[in-house]
Amino acid sequence: MSTCTRKIPIARPSLGEEEAEAARRAILSGWITQGPEVAAFEEEFASYVGAPHACAVSSCTTALHLALHALGVGPGDEVVTVSHSFIATANAVRYCGAVPVFVDIDPRTYNMDPGLVEGAITPRTRAIIPVHQMGIPCDMPAILEIASRRGLPVVEDAACAIGSEMLIDDRWERIGRPHGTISCFSFHPRKILTTGDGGMLTTADPELDRRFRLLRQHGMSVPDTVRHSASTVIFEEYPVVGFNYRMTDIQAAIGRVQLEKLPAMLARRRDLADRYTGILLGIDGLEPLALPAWARTNFQSNPVRVTPRFPLTRDAVIQALLDRGVSTRRGIMNAHQEPSYTGTGLWSLPHSEHARDQVLLLPLYDTMDPDDQAYILDQLRELAGRES
Numbered sequence: 001m002s003t004c005t006r007k008i009p010i011a012r013p014s015l016g017e018e019e020a021e022a023a024r025r026a027i028l029s030g031w032i033t034q035g036p037e038v039a040a041f042e043e044e045f046a047s048y049v050g051a052p053h054a055c056a057v058s059s060c061t062t063a064l065h066l067a068l069h070a071l072g073v074g075p076g077d078e079v080v081t082v083s084h085s086f087i088a089t090a091n092a093v094r095y096c097g098a099v100p101v102f103v104d105i106d107p108r109t110y111n112m113d114p115g116l117v118e119g120a121i122t123p124r125t126r127a128i129i130p131v132h133q134m135g136i137p138c139d140m141p142a143i144l145e146i147a148s149r150r151g152l153p154v155v156e157d158a159a160c161a162i163g164s165e166m167l168i169d170d171r172w173e174r175i176g177r178p179h180g181t182i183s184c185f186s187f188h189p190r191k192i193l194t195t196g197d198g199g200m201l202t203t204a205d206p207e208l209d210r211r212f213r214l215l216r217q218h219g220m221s222v223p224d225t226v227r228h229s230a231s232t233v234i235f236e237e238y239p240v241v242g243f244n245y246r247m248t249d250i251q252a253a254i255g256r257v258q259l260e261k262l263p264a265m266l267a268r269r270r271d272l273a274d275r276y277t278g279i280l281l282g283i284d285g286l287e288p289l290a291l292p293a294w295a296r297t298n299f300q301s302n303p304v305r306v307t308p309r310f311p312l313t314r315d316a317v318i319q320a321l322l323d324r325g326v327s328t329r330r331g332i333m334n335a336h337q338e339p340s341y342t343g344t345g346l347w348s349l350p351h352s353e354h355a356r357d358q359v360l361l362l363p364l365y366d367t368m369d370p371d372d373q374a375y376i377l378d379q380l381r382e383l384a385g386r387e388s
């Protein structure tokens with residue numbers, strides 16, 4: 001093993017002086033949680049994705065939980081989703097006492113195969129959760145057609161999908177408008193837009209938005225912002241059991257700066273991703289992402305499939321790159337293969353399992369040095385030339 005001084009991370013949040021200044025402004029303002037910065041971030045976020053309502057919360061996990069809870073998903077209910085996702089998707093179903101019913105993915109897009117959804121619906125099904133995995137848009141028109149025919153709400157797990165777009169009726173529309181009933185976003189540092197931690201729910205339904213606002217703050221009938229500005233005494237009530245899923249004003253202030261920077265961050269990621277794809281297509285045995293013509297991803301992650309034609313296994317490629325100073329990650333996990341899901345069902349999800357075992361994620365972040373990217377591609381070319 002050679003000693004290597006180069007160190008290329010898998011991802012790097014794009015935070016600078018402007019975000020630090022925004023956090024400082026919030027801290028010194030005298031109001032540091034769920035106040036004016038949160039309200040402004042919600043408004044700006046709604047306008048960016050094209051949604052009538054946006055409600056900020058503490059994470060995408062809590063957003064998914066609130067979404068299902070607000071839709072009335074409870075014990076004994078079933079929710080159709082994918083196993084091939086970060087575990088938070090399926091966990092949110094279980095928080096409600098409901099059971100996730102897993103369908104397999106389309107191996108090309110890594111997303112829910114719409115052709116399998118109908119067969120997974122039973123009289124106990126209460127919702128469908130498609131995941132825009134790694135930022136790659138799901139086939140929403142196909143999923144929505146089934147959902148509307150079966151009278152089921154659709155919660156989009158858009159954790160990774162800020163800025164991704166799909167072609168709907170000849171128009172490019174951003175994920176989160178929302179196309180389903182509710183969309184849930186994440187602002188964890190591994191996603192493109194970060195607030196440290198944080199999440200957002202978007203919907204076109206004002207009644208659902210009202211419920212999110214009630215539930216995120218302990219079920220409190222009158223928010224503290226309203227009581228604070230009232231000239232007469234107001235006592236709040238607690239009509240329902242809620243949660244503390246608030247976002248702080250410090251997070252929201254950072255998020256507002258990130259949202260302004262987002263178009264430039266996305267453009268840079270797409271340039272880097274195009275360069276990866278152009279070269280990877282010429283390496284036998286490696287398969288970069290092949291998107292359908294109706295989808296534009298934000299490249300939150302950049303998946304490459306290491307097929308059996310490649311001289312090294314996926315795990316050996318990850319190790320060889322690590323030895324050369326390059327951090328990669330295995331593809332997306334499957335909830336059904338984790339110990340916490342033992343006994344939840346006997347699933348046949350071959351495409352999900354192959355994707356977990358064959359895919360690796362390559363480093364991609366908007367501040368990536370083009371020399372580092374060239375270096376990674378050189379290493380992959382060199383590995384491809386080895387005898388198997």
Ligand SMILES: *Cc1c(COP(=O)(O)O)cnc(C)c1O
Pocket residue numbers: 058059060061062085086088089131133157159160185186187188198199
């Ligand atoms: C990251 C992620 C989540 C969880 O987001 P948090 O904000 O960390 O709670 C949920 N679903 C998917 C698909 C994710 O990638």
